Amino acid sequence: MARLRRSPPGAPRSRAPRSQTPQPHSAQPTVTVALLRAADASNPDAYYAGIVDALNDYAKRYQVNTPLRLSHFLAQIGHESGFRALEENGNYSAARMREIFGCRGGRAQYDKTSDDCRLGPDGQPARLRPKLWLEADSYAGNPQRLLSYVYADRLGNGDEASMDGYRYRGRGLIQLTGRDNYAAFTAAHNAHNSADARDFVAQPELVMSELNYAIESAFYYWDARTVNLLADQDDLEQVTRAVNGGLNGLEDRGARLASIKKILGI
DSSP, rough: OOOOOOOOOOOOOOOTTTTSSOOOOOOOOOOOOHHHHOOOOOOOOHHHHHHHHHHHHOOOOTTTOOOOHHHHHHHHHHHHHSSSSEEEEOOOOOHHHHHHSSBBBBBGGGEEETTTTTTOOTBBOBBBBTTTHTTHHHHHHHOHHHHHHHHTTTTTTTGGGTHHHHHTTOOTTTTOOOHHHHHHHHHHHHHHHSSSSOOTTOOOHHHHHHHHHHHHHHHHHHHHHTHHHHHHTTTTHHHHHHHSSOOTTHHHHHHHHHHHHHTOOO
């Protein structure tokens, strides 16, 4: 995953009972500079003024079309990227790459004291990617080799030698990662934008170099994981799990959500 930024103090999760039926809203809520500043105050107003039209366009196309859906979407993007296109750089020290990518069960299974994974059932360190120890000099400080290795043979990528892992590394307002996801985004984009056919598998760098596509990729990611339905329930925890895969930064996401809701009066 890319190194994302900041975590100012936040608020606890917000959740409505699952049995509660979301109230209908007659009009599509509008993304404004004020809403974006509530979601993330780190960018100048001029930057936000330059992206509101794209955000409103894609919110309509991807049915982020109620105050609750928009509130959750903006809060999550504010936390994930601050509305800036980010790219996974993969430039890690030996210890850091082992912590992030090396162990079965994820980072929680890495022991900093021993610089190794915690012991598995067989009494040996539960290494998921042993080459990060055995060939550390080949991967530390070498993003191309590291990401080609850690993303090999998954997410639709080829083997390490194909370098798909690096080619289809995380990009966008939410990190779009892996050949399969770039292919699915291509299909979604072309379905929603018939006058602007693109092939993000052939040109994955567009998700980083063209802010419009970085923005749309976040809406695609949201839609592909049916996060609208979780936002309808006002379930911050489940929305966060769908976006992040866990509950990282939950309080910060909740604080942003509360600020946006206050402006929208919900």
